Amino acid sequence: MSPRDSVLSINDLSTRFGDTWIHRHVDLDVERGEMVALVGGSGSGKTTLLRQMIGLLAPTQGAIRLFGEPLFGGGVERERALRRRFGVLFQHGALFSSFSVYDNIAFPLRELRTLDEAMIRDLVMLKLDLVELLPRHALLMPAELSGGMVKRVALARALALEPELLLLDEPTAGLDPDRSDNFVRLIRVLGRELGLTVVLITHDLDTLTALATRVAVLGDQRILGFASLDEIIHIEHPFIRNFFLSERSRRPPGSH
Numbered sequence: 352m353s354p355r356d357s358v359l360s361i362n363d364l365s366t367r368f369g370d371t372w373i374h375r376h377v378d379l380d381v382e383r384g385e386m387v388a389l390v391g392g393s394g395s396g397k398t399t400l401l402r403q404m405i406g407l408l409a410p411t412q413g414a415i416r417l418f419g420e421p422l423f424g425g426g427v428e429r430e431r432a433l434r435r436r437f438g439v440l441f442q443h444g445a446l447f448s449s450f451s452v453y454d455n456i457a458f459p460l461r462e463l464r465t466l467d468e469a470m471i472r473d474l475v476m477l478k479l480d481l482v483e484l485l486p487r488h489a490l491l492m493p494a495e496l497s498g499g500m501v502k503r504v505a506l507a508r509a510l511a512l513e514p515e516l517l518l519l520d521e522p523t524a525g526l527d528p529d530r531s532d533n534f535v536r537l538i539r540v541l542g543r544e545l546g547l548t549v550v551l552i553t554h555d556l557d558t559l560t561a562l563a564t565r566v567a568v569l570g571d572q573r574i575l576g577f578a579s580l581d582e583i584i585h586i587e588h589p590f591i592r593n594f595f596l597s598e599r600s601r602r603p604p605g606s607h
């Protein structure tokens with residue numbers, strides 16, 4: 352694998368908050384076109400790692416490269432250029448509550464300061480269509496949307512700048528099983544059609560099974576395993592055993 356195929360590369364990363372180490376010596380490499388699922392117990396540091404991947408938080412030690420370039424220390428312009436190449440769906444507070452659907456999706460486009468309003472309008476409508484929403488939904492406010500629609504609008508906004516890398520933190524949390532299945536299908540289809548590399552954090556085994564080409568398990572401050580799901584479930588570790596057994600038993604096999 353040549354270096355240019357590496358989209359995300361984390362090398363010997365450690366994170367400490369106060370006296371507590373959250374990560375110790377974490378390594379993770381994501382290649383172009385992969386859909387990597389990051390799983391781990393609550394508080395194991397998944398969201399923290401995601402924030403580090405996109406430069407919102409500097410690790411205590413270690414290095415992160417995005418698209419082969421170091422994430423930190425390259426100057427404002429270079430960081431801005433790097434930021435355009437990924438989109439994020441955050442775990443909480445996905446949308447700006449005082450902005451309409453239209454203005455939420457337009458936000459990253461307006462930030463570019465290079466597009467006129469007619470172009471922004473076309474792009475917003477295109478993205479709405481991409482996530483299978485209707486033009487009339489553009490006028491709604493976030494409080495008027497269902498949980499599933501909020502996720503779709505947030506996804507449209509994350510895709511506004513046509514990123515190569517999409518990061519999703521618990522994309523199906525809080526959705527009922529049907530909405531969750533639909534959203535997973537949308538992510539899978541868009542991922543393929545747009546040639547995206549995806550990193551997703553999830554607690555949901557159905558989401559993971561449907562999407563992940565590889566699974567990284569975070570536990571005991573480190574990566575317990577990074578492999579295909581078939582290989583991961585054979586790793587002897589209490590978290591892995593509990594996660595897959597308890598999640599398995601939640602829905603009987605073949606229930607959907």
Ligand SMILES: Nc1ncnc2c1ncn2[C@@H]1O[C@H](COP(=O)(O)OP(=O)(O)OP(=O)(O)O)[C@@H](O)[C@H]1O
Binds near residue numbers: 368399400
């Ligand atoms: N800025 C911060 N300052 C201090 N501690 C923090 C900070 N951010 C996160 N933490 C702590 O780091 C740990 C990991 O948090 P994180 O949100 O990354 O977990 P998570 O794996 O995403 O959990 P969940 O599955 O519940 O979303 C937690 O104990 C959290 O309280």
Ligand SMILES: [Mg+2]
Binds near residue numbers: 442
């Ligand atoms: Mg989290």
